[in-house]
Amino acid sequence: MTTKPKEKPSRFDPEPVPRRDFLGLAALGSMALALLVSAFGMLRLPKAAVSASPSKKFEVDIPDALPAGEAFVPPGRNVAVFRDTEGVYAISTVCTHLGCIVKALPNGFECPCHGSGFAADGAVTKGPAPKPLPWLKVTARGNAVVIDEETTVASGTKV
Numbered sequence: 001m002t003t004k005p006k007e008k009p010s011r012f013d014p015e016p017v018p019r020r021d022f023l024g025l026a027a028l029g030s031m032a033l034a035l036l037v038s039a040f041g042m043l044r045l046p047k048a049a050v051s052a053s054p055s056k057k058f059e060v061d062i063p064d065a066l067p068a069g070e071a072f073v074p075p076g077r078n079v080a081v082f083r084d085t086e087g088v089y090a091i092s093t094v095c096t097h098l099g100c101i102v103k104a105l106p107n108g109f110e111c112p113c114h115g116s117g118f119a120a121d122g123a124v125t126k127g128p129a130p131k132p133l134p135w136l137k138v139t140a141r142g143n144a145v146v147i148d149e150e151t152t153v154a155s156g157t158k159v
Contacts, residue, residue: 056149071104087158091122096131
């Protein structure tokens with residue numbers, strides 16, 4: 001049986017790193033990374049991460065060609081505005097079940113999420129919605145109307 005003689009290590013070969021030294025370097029590296037990430041987070045703090053929401057009180061110009069009893073939904077709003085012979089009124093299009101946005105149909109509203117149905121006046125015609133759609137406060141301002149999404153009024157209140 002012949003054994004090979006051990007090769008003499010080259011002076012260019014790196015020295016092996018002991019396990020304790022490696023673990024210490026890994027801990028220092030993870031600490032440096034944590035400090036870097038937290039510093040980046042602190043630099044972002046002065047800038048608000050909240051986007052501005054539209055005002056809950058807004059003005060709407062109702063189209064002159066809007067037929068009586070047909071819903072007009074202003075772009076970007078969760079409100080259906082109606083005009084009839086008695087006046088103008090607004091109904092919220094946020095479902096009272098879980099807050100989905102209902103779709104205006106010729107004969108009322110329908111919730112696409114869970115199938116609730118509402119009459120044209122917001123009354124519940126098909127569950128699971130527990131309450132009718134709320135009517136919103138409307139005030140006249142010249143040829144336009146101002147709708148306040150935060151203020152509800154009794155069903156049937158028109159301007």
